[in-house]
Amino acid sequence: MSNLLRIAIQKSGRLQEGSLDLLKESGLSFSNGKDQLKTQARNFPVEVLFLRDDDIPQYVEDKVADVGIVGENVFFEKQKKNELVKRLDFAKCRLSMAVPRSENYTDVQWLNGKNIATSYPNIVKDFLQKNNIKAGIHEISGSVEIAPGIGLADAICDLVSTGSTLLSNGLKEVEVVMQSEAVIIASPDLDIEKQKILDKLLFRIEAVRKAKNTKYILMNCPNESIEKITTVIPGMKSPTIIPLARAGWSSLHSVVDENDFWERIDQLREFGAEGILVVPIEKMIV
Template identity: 50%
Template sequence: MLRIAIQAKGRLNEDTMALLADAGIDVAQSKRKLIARAKGFPIEVLYLRDDDIPQAVHMGVADVGIVGLNEVAERGMAVDEVMRLGFGACRISLAVPREVDYPGLQWFEDRTVATSYPHVLRQFFADKGIHADIHEIAGSVEIAPAVGMADAIFDIVSSGGTLVQNGLREVEEVFYSEAALIARQGLDDDKLADIEKLKFRFNSIVSSRGYKYVLMNIPTALVDRAVQIVPAMRSPTILPLAAEGWCSMHVVIAEDVLWEKVERLKELGAEGILVLNLENMIP
């Protein structure tokens, strides 16, 4: 049986629990439990702080974990990245007070930078030849310049709203992160086989995101032209209708081009167009 470490609370916990549920893995949630058994897959769930997950996987306390790549990079633990999961996207960036005239990275020379990610920042500055005083802070990094603790900060940025509220502006994007499935190195063949099964389920869910399943009725004579508009993953499914001269076309379309494609199909002569959500898509 696999043991998976996940974030005990927070946004990654919510997204991870939703992913497990979509993969047919039912986990009984309890704020008082450290470990929970699951139904639908031979796995048990270990609830931890996100910054403890890389170490737990490295030490073998858990076989696999779901955690942000920022935590993996900061902890520096030897673990394998199995797959990226497409949620929890953010970046770790350098930010300076809004009024600062920022000429480039050299501005940070001999400055004090507050961060919760000293390892990642130290490596970045070393690569760029910048010598700065890195001041580690456990939380509320964004207030450091305002209270005189630092000249700038290095912190997670999602929308950038928190920076604006604290009179800061982002000047350098250093590290991109998202949630990933990680695994302990040196697992036995049985556990590796279970990880592949888990990865297969997760892949089918991640692959379906950003796509819609579209059905429409279209005159048979226009099918070839419609196929040129929506070539689909391999090719659309075409089924004859009871009405002579008409058929039904089934196709998967990426969300970012969905409405442009639907409008062109409508202009071509398609009718009764249905747009449905995809739960799983197995490549």
């Protein structure tokens, strides 16, 4: 039992699906997830615990879980003995200050002497200290955006992704306090066995991440353009070249960064590339 790596993920909410997908894309399979408190992977020494995200840093500190997936905002707020092991590229949002739209906000000094409602009192405290501002912090656990409207606070500090919640509550975003995304946190002193399992999992996660930004591309091109084409796409140092039945033409295959590809598409066509296919890669081990 003790040689299972216990991973705490959110039971339900914005991180749940992304966290489970990450584990599944890394090749872990589970009998059935959601409604249990915990589940064991069938093919990897991992047990998943389903918890409220706010509780995860504490569970990791207490070694009830070895590893957790939380928002960076929660990691910084809780200030537990956890290490940030890896950023995961999903659940991206920002923690921002917002004030009523009618306020004439000029700069951060506006917050001096005001009351700020937030679910992130520690992060807000640090922010105020760094900016030399004295303001009251009113901690509330949810529906922070209604606080100014009901006279509870002058400003709020809350998570924002599109800003539509702020807008519909008559607020405007005025300062970004921190950017956040889902992260893996871990106990700083995992035993060797668990560290090995975690390293193996991190290796797989990295392979999946690389694959997401990389595409397999195939195209047909006139033989005389092969050299030019391989120089316009940086990743295409040594493509696979297969002669086509059509005389003077080849099929060219390579692995490229998706962004590079889109930037060079016009040039490829100018050089006579035809029938360009861009195919997703599932895993990439380099």
